[in-house]
């Protein structure tokens with residue numbers, strides 16, 4: 001029998017005032033996959049991420065993660081669930097007044113009862129895992145490049161050894177080389193840590209390089225899911241324009257050359 005999905009969303013409805021963002025959205029995420037969530041600007045990719053991790057209360061629908069209902073869980077159960085995933089919001093979203101070390105330690109302080117020495121040792125390991133030099137630990141976010149900030153955000157997202165990481169536009173604002181390096185890091189950490197990765201992106205190169213499946217958001221729902229090859233067969237104007245446009249062709253040429 002197939003393993004149940006690690007994340008399951010059914011009939012999700014989200015609204016801000018009378019603006020409906022999702023209108024009966026369904027999505028399954030399989031354990032161990034990297035799923036790329038794509039869609040036009042404002043289609044609700046980030047809102048979906050926030051709803052799945054319980055930061056936003058939907059108007060209707062069911063969201064389960066690890067088979068547990070995220071919406072109606074009590075405070076203690078939600079806290080326990082939250083330990084099993086890590087989130088990297090756009091631009092790394094580090095606390096600007098804390099050093100990298102303090103940022104990476106923040107989830108440990110909140111969730112675990114560890115000595116300062118153990119926390120520091122763990123933070124150093126996480127920072128090394130994301131490819132940052134040891135001296136980055138004492139730096140403030142403002143002293144880092146955009147790419148390093150994102151790596152620091154990733155280090156914080158894996159601080160508690162999560163099973164799922166949620167990445168919101170991790171390669172936005174990076175140059176193509178930095179973006180490719182970040183993709184390689186994501187793939188490597190998925191492999192070595194056995195992560196499931198829920199990745200919101202606009203980046204066609206990322207989809208080609210590391211995503212096992214893609215979910216396209218449009219018209220308030222998931223319009224299609226499947227591999228890159230399957231996306232090319234979807235008969236929808238946005239999907240056709242996105243996956244067959246000039247940027248898509250460039251990304252494909254780059255993939256074939258690599």
Ligand SMILES: Nc1ncnc2c1ncn2[C@@H]1O[C@H](COP(=O)(O)OP(=O)(O)OP(=O)(O)O)[C@@H](O)[C@H]1O
Pocket residue numbers: 016021039040041042043044045046047048
């Ligand atoms: N807290 C909020 N209050 C009101 N409206 C919101 C809020 N958060 C998001 N929205 C609206 O919800 C819609 C979807 O936003 P979201 O950030 O999920 O889009 P997105 O698909 O991630 O877009 P982009 O690709 O541009 O980042 C937008 O119209 C946005 O203005």
